[in-house]
Amino acid sequence: MMKISLQNNAVVMLIFSAVVLTAPLWLAPIGADYPDLLQKFAIFGIFAIGFNILFGLTGYLSFGHAAFLGIGSYTAVWSFKLFTMNVLPAVILGTIMAGVFALAIGYISLRRSGIYFSILTLAFAQMSYSLAYSVLTPITNGETGLQLTMNDARVIDSLFGVEAEAGLPSTNLFGQVMSGYSGFYFCAVILIIGFYVSLKIFRSPFGLKLTAIKSNQTRMKYTGFNTRPYLLSAFVISGMYAGLAGALMSITDPLAGAERMQWTASGEVVLMTILGGVGTLIGPLLGVGIIKYFENIFSAMNPSALHEIFNFLPLWLENIVVGITRHFVGDGWHLTLGAMFMLVVIFLPGGVMEGITKLFNYIKKKLGLNRVDSEDHVSEGGDRK
DSSP states (O other): OOOOOTTSHHHHHHHHHHHHHTHHHHTGGGTOOSHHHHHHHHHHHHHHHHHHHHHHHHOOOOSOTHHHHHHHHHHHHHHHHHTOSBHHHHHHHHHHHHHHHHHHHHHHHTTSOHHHHHHHHHHHHHHHHHHHHTTTHHHHOGGGOEEOOTTOOOHHHHHTTOOOOSSSOOOEETTEEOSHHHHHHHHHHHHHHHHHHHHHHHTSHHHHHHHHHHHHHHHHHHTTOOOHHHHHHHHHHHHHHHHHHHHHHHHHSOEEOGGGGSHHHHHHHHHHHHHHOTTOSSHHHHHHHHHHHHHHHHTTOOHHHHHHHTTTSOHHHHHHHHHHHGGGSGGGHHHHHHHHHHHHHHHOTTOHHHHHHHHHHHHHHHHTHHHHHHHHHHHHHOOOO
16 A cells, blocks of 8 residues: 655645645634735745745845845835736746845855854845835835825736726736735745745755755865855745745735835744744744734733633632733733743744654654554565564
């Protein structure tokens, strides 16, 4: 009998695609099935997958990936304003433009490694953020942000006789409006494609070389191996993923602001990757899901909601519990995130994926599956003498 193995790319993709495309069904019981949140899961999942290609495989920690997120967003909105409201040119142009900037920034930043590389990427991101607010105001529209207007050219739409709507036009894919669940499924398909590319990179000779660089770059250089082209390629690919995520942000919500280039956005993807599990295929996606779900749940809570949750307690104890927990919800939900991140880093350095692996191995041990697998292996190879 043929065994189903997760080493088979087709099996992995089939499972992953089924999980992503059925997300509205299995997320419904926990209240995470509404389109806006699902779109965030998919978009930030793409962002985290790309970041993990750089950080997870090479060990180079970038604090400036938000710059590419913003570049992708601005490029997509300009595509809508100048060319067409069809999302395909916006996705392509946003990804390419982010790749061009990643090539320039990576060429300079990768002259250093370690903390110096991280500081350089952070500096470039902050420069981009400041430029978007000041010098590049004619392109970015400064504090107001870049938005669609009634007077936008939209040359391609005009050439093909696409009539202007009464109000501001909506982004679309050959007439299908990219909002609600249709917007999510478009992002979901892009996520599946992005995951497939990441899977191929992880399981390719190129990915193996990146892992070797992370393990001991100095030794590789001593053997005469030039690591720089591989690092630059990983940086550019990672930046293109970020640009793709930024373009999708503008597709689901057609505006772009400099806040997407702020250092906090770069820090968020770092948290997602570490929380889920650096260097694992699924880990960053789990980190995205956890952070975005708790962000939407805890940030929406207020003292009244807390009183409803803890109303089973005696009144005096209820007031004490609400008085303590109210600091961890609403505007203070980042305290919850910080506490959760500390617990994971202290007890599960490998992230949530490490916890899942340990749990899986424990269950296998209890059920005796390891012994069965060993016996099967012996019987297939012949009886031991």
